[in-house]
Amino acid sequence: MSVRVPVVDPTYQNVYSGKHYAMATFLYDLAIFFFNIAFTIFFRKIHVRGTSNLPPQGRPAIVVCAPHANQFVDPTLVMTQVKKLPGQHSRRPCFVMAAASFKKPLVGMLGRWTAGISVDRAADHLRVCEENMVLYCPDYDKDPLRYKVRPRDGARAIRDVRAVFTENGLLGLPGNLGSAQIAALEAPDAIRVQRPFGHSSAVRTLLERGTDFLYAPKLDNGTLFQDVFNHLHTKGLVGIFPEGGSHDRPSLLPIKAGVAIMALRAVAADPEMEISIVPCGLYYFHRHMFRSRAVLEFGAPIIVDGAMGQKYLQDPKTTVSELLDQVVNALYSVTVNTDDYDILMLVQATRRLYQAAWGNKRVPLAAVVEMNRKLSIGYTKHKEHPRIKHLMLAIRDYDAQLYSLGLKDHQVDELRNPNEKAVYIIFLFLTRLFHVLVFALLSLPGALLFSPIFITCHFYSQKKAREGLKRSLVKIKGDDLLATWKLVVAFCMTPALYAVYAALLTYLTFSHFHPLIFANKIGTFMCYYVLLLATTYASFVIGEIGMDVFKSLPPLFISLIYPSQKLQELREIRKNLSAEVYAMGPAFFPDLDRSDKSERDSAVNSAPAQLMEPALGPESPLLQRCATTTQLAFRNTVSASGIIEAQANDVPGKGRVVTEDSCWSSSSYYGHEAASSFKTPAQDDRK
DSSP states (O other): OOOOOOOOOTTOOOTTSSSOOOHHHHHHHHHHHHHHHHHHHHEEEEEEEOGGGSOOTTSOEEEEEEOOOSTTHHHHHHHHHHHTSOGGGOOOOEEEEEGGGGGSHHHHHHHHHTTOEEEOOGGGGOEEOOTTEEEEOSOTTTOTTEEEEEESSTTSOOOOHHHHOOTTOEEEOGGGOOEEEEEEEEETTEEEESSOSOOSHHHHHHHHHOBOOEEEOOOOOHHHHHHHHHHHHTTOEEEEOTTOSOOOOSSOOOOOTHHHHHHHHHHHHOTTOOEEEEEEEEEEESTTSTTEEEEEEEOOOEEEOHHHHHHHHHOHHHHHHHHHHHHHHHHHTSSOOOSSHHHHHHHHHHHHHHHHTTOSOOOOHHHHHHHHHHHHHHHHHHTTSHHHHHHHHHHHHHHHHHHHHTOOGGGGGGSOOTTSOHHHHHHHHHHHHHHHHHHHHHHHHHHHHHHHHHHHHHHHHHHHHHHHHHHOSSOSSOGGGHHHHHHHHHHHHHHHHHHHHHHHHHHHHHHHSOTTTSOOHHHHHHHHHHHHHHHHHHHHHHHHHHHHHHTTHHHHHHHHHSOHHHHHHHHHHHHHHHHHHHHHHHHHSTTTTOOOGGGOOHHHHTOOSOEEOOOOSTTSHHHHTOOSHHHHHHHHHHHHHOTTOOOOEEETTTEEEEOTTGGGOIIIIIHHHHHHHOOOHHHHHHO
């Protein structure tokens, strides 16, 4: 199999590598400046970790980012954060970008300013090829990969598919129901595809009956690989999202081989070059919401050298597959992945209960993401184990109780204690309500000024999400488009709207005041413009503080209207669940309580070494809250199997406590039979 290798272009000058500065570099920095302003307003906090894994200037590298959960926000966020790094680690990454995006007015302009590398996608070229040709599957059950064509109008013959289509071309169903690449053209009227179009009943019905279809020829991306090589050969930094398009799924989409081919072709063309492939995981807390938070994590780099390039020339398929496996593993090590959103919500609830063992101290964002990742991995591995099933059932019940009360987990600690007077709670509630009203009044001017933009952003982003959902096979609700179009709309509307405000105030000023006081119209306009922007930003900051106070009202209100005994029961449930999650942590989620020391604060370092034994006996408040048949079965199973009868140690002054060592007692948690078939992570490592 012949391999096309890029050619060294001695005339290519990379103005983004840090060695040269030109007008294109200035435009890149100007775009980054605007992005920083937008992200400072949109995000409450952006945390970056693992930056030491990013090679400094002068070393070619590819940043492989996932998940692609926020369309155009994702690459621009990575660009701004990498550019802000200190010293030689501050670089200008140039991202691979769909050619169709360059055709969008504002997005295309910013893509050119930031040196986007254009890639053509076959899906963007799907067109009706033969109007008289109908595609159908003769036997969907036995062979869903073999298709045939027939004429729609029997009076008109159709052409040989081998004269119309090419191997590796793309076939698409109407209504974006599915697409598949052509594997082989087996006969004048027979086509074999590489994978099924889909597995839904709508797809099956359509293909069994026969349907119109779209076709796009195989695209030659030689220009893309040459552009990437030029950038890498001149010590540049290339960014790519190997999933392809953006999506809102809780797990990664299949990783495409393009990134592996780029790196291998580059080192094959220049064996002296070493390329670092750096995985970058993105994690958003409420990704589409204003003033949300984000975490970027750079993982350990994969080094691709000349030896791998020579191996690629000899056996390209195997070499690409091996490198792609490394890239996939690296991405999974810096991302949080679950099968569905229900499991993700469960993992996050478990993490909050685990954090509760550390008290009410703040935990760094990076540590939160790390715990989510380890919990999702541990849950996926051990989800069929009885203890995990039982615990997750109890956590779901606890979460449902919180939802019915309109509370968050962290607010349970704020509920009234039995020894607190109702008068004090009323006074505290009224005081905070007064503070909320004051903050609301202070933030009102900016909120009113910005309200046209808020309203437009909301409805336009929802419209774009619906459009994207119709065109996509992988999106669930289209949430990955919301933040992008909110920022795009705000980016376009804000300067124009505030210019109108300032012009109106300038006109009113010169109409009603003596001209000697305001002699310069342009100066007055600029003063009003800056003042209005400052007022709006101050309102945002004040409103954010007010929202924090407002969120503390529900537990106070619930404390006033809910029986104190029930509140105490809910606190006990949380305490017991937290203790149980912490006790199970070392067994099912190895290294859950460990993270980079640089990312930990005193809250993490002061995590208790041992906790009170969870009171999960048959008469415990937790099990008394189980009302459904399944939950009652859980209680009976716990009582009968004795899996909660943990081996405990008597500690003076602390009662019976569960330690890490006692979690591994075969006779206590699992019984002899279960313990013989379940190995600890340490035992697996020793193997």
